[in-house]
Amino acid sequence: MSLDYYFHVETRRSGDWTVPEGFPCSPYRSEPLGEFTWLRGRSRCARLFFGPSAIFPFKPGPPESHARSAFFRDLGPDYDFEENERRISWIPYPDLMVDLWDEMLLVLRCDIGSRDAALFGDGRRPFPVEALRARGHDDFTLDLLQEGEIVTEPIDRTHGKARFEIESAAPEVRAAVTFVASVSKYLGEVRAAAFRDLRVYGADDELRVISMYS
Structure with missing residues (x-):
């Protein structure tokens, strides 16, 4: 139940x-x-x-x-x-x-296919909903991804080891990414x-x- x-x-x-x-x-x-x-x-x-x-x-x-x-x-x-x-x-x-609630920003984590992980950049940007929709993600999936886990540090996928991980992985391999949203948006x-x-x-x-x- x-x-x-x-x-x-x-x-x-x-x-x-x-x-x-x-x-x-x-x-x-x-x-x-x-x-x-x-x-x-x-x-x-x-x-x-x-x-x-x-x-x-x-x-x-x-x-x-x-x-x-x-x-x-x-x-x-x-x-x-x-x-x-x-x-x-x-x-x-x-x-x-x-x-x-409209001003306070949360750092949120979700897992996504490595082919799309670069869309999240340095992990301090809003959720890239339109870019992901353009790549074929439906609204149900996008809603689930935006209900991320609250974390304390962003994941920067723009350079170094974190960038190499997503570039060398198969497209379907899941990678952790972060984005930011207000409390109001998240709730x-x-x-x-x-x-x-x-x-x-x-x-x-x-x-x-x-x-x-x-």
Whole structure:
């Protein structure tokens, strides 16, 4: 069974954290739980928020104040927090630093046939989507490649050993390359907008995001 990340927003009212007033309710529930977006569990983009090298790390476990939270009430009184705590995490909204998402560049790694590796140059350029499409790569493949792994150093394929590796390899042999993309681009513009749009429900310090891995 596939597990995915679901994100919920809560706002602080009179000292209590609750789903924002006026938040739309799913037709399958009796009350809104604040869910505003989700990520595939196997998505590399999830590493923005989860794992030892997360850039905007969610805190494992439930937040301290959740007595009136519709999200936690929906889990029911028999929910085993000790056993399933790892599936819940949260982050104060200011810690997401959403104002930087269009400017902050990530170095991303993917593997591609050596015949196309030179298109990535010094590894500090945007993903060469049009050049790869011209070489016959379909949009599905290009989308998968752009969901690269976050790394700390670019791979320069313009000279030296790294250049020789791709020139001497058979065209189909896979080679590691890097490119850069903004956080918004990497996460996806629609999903990034979903995080930014939470500000309609309150000031940054009055918002928090809870994730459920289920």
